[in-house]
Amino acid sequence: MSPSSGKCALLVAHPGHEMYVHGWLETTRPIVYVLTDGSGRANQPRMESSTRLLKQAGARPGTIYGRMSDRALYEAVLRQDAALFRDLAAELADEIVGEQFDFVLGDAAEGEILTHDVWRGVIDAALALAEERLERRFASYEFQLYGRPGECPAEVANRAVQQRLDDAALARKIAAARAYPELKSEVDAALGAYGEEAFRLECMWPAGAVVHQCDESVPKYERHGEKLVAAGVYCETVRFKQHVAPLLAELQGRARAA
Helix, strand or coil: CCCCCCCCEEEEECCCCHHHHHHHHHHHEEEEEEEEEECCCCCCCCCHHHHHHHHHHCEEEEEEEEECCCCHHHHHHHHCCCCHHHHHHHHHHHHHHHCCCCCCEECCCCCCCCCHHHHHHHHHHHHHHHHHHHHCCCCEEEECCCCCCCCCHHCCCCEEEEEEECCHHHHHHHHHHHCCCCHHHHHHHHHHHHHHHHEEEEEEECCCCCCCCCHHCHHHHHHHHHHHCCCCCCCCCCCHHHHHHHHHHHHHHHHHHH
8 A cells, every 4th residue: 555545644734735745635635634824923824725725625624723823833832831742642643543544644854844843743643642552553654845846865765655746637736836825925936946847746755764863953943033033023942952852752752651
């Protein structure tokens, strides 16, 4: 079996990420879970656009769907609210067990965006809890959100699943992206940089196969946080070693204790 068959779940940190795997979305029609409402610093949620996109693709929202604002997540990480993320992992595990998914596809942790990396920690903890309860393994895959579209890291090339879209599927993917008003600038920039053809190939690989060593360098979200603090958006910068690493360790510890 492959992540293009069976009952599937798509687990993303922000609304709009589903566009990266739009062809897979149409093929599998998964249940889609979204952590934040995508409101960002402007406090403008974009769930309606994702809901419309999912409906057109034949997918449907899950129970965790725009659960919190981006600001609320940032503040939760700052105050080390481990209970909140443990509860999210437990709720997601209940969903995985109850829905009996065959495949789970989610964001990769790339050291780029805080929410993506924290959500990956929640996903991994939830899967560990679900596997403990059902006494079986789940096929867990991830996809990148940064870099050239469709590229797979060299270390996972032989284990990756690649879906090449035909002309009609690619046209629907591009149309869906252009019809997402809140992400217009990002979509225009990506299409301008890579061209439409670059989005024909969708690449997914086993979760955890690519490791980003954030503990050996400053992740980009930490440097970005420093700029936001300087601009008065936040009062304190989220740090990997001080805030994120302990939170991820807490999630991993809970999963091991299950």
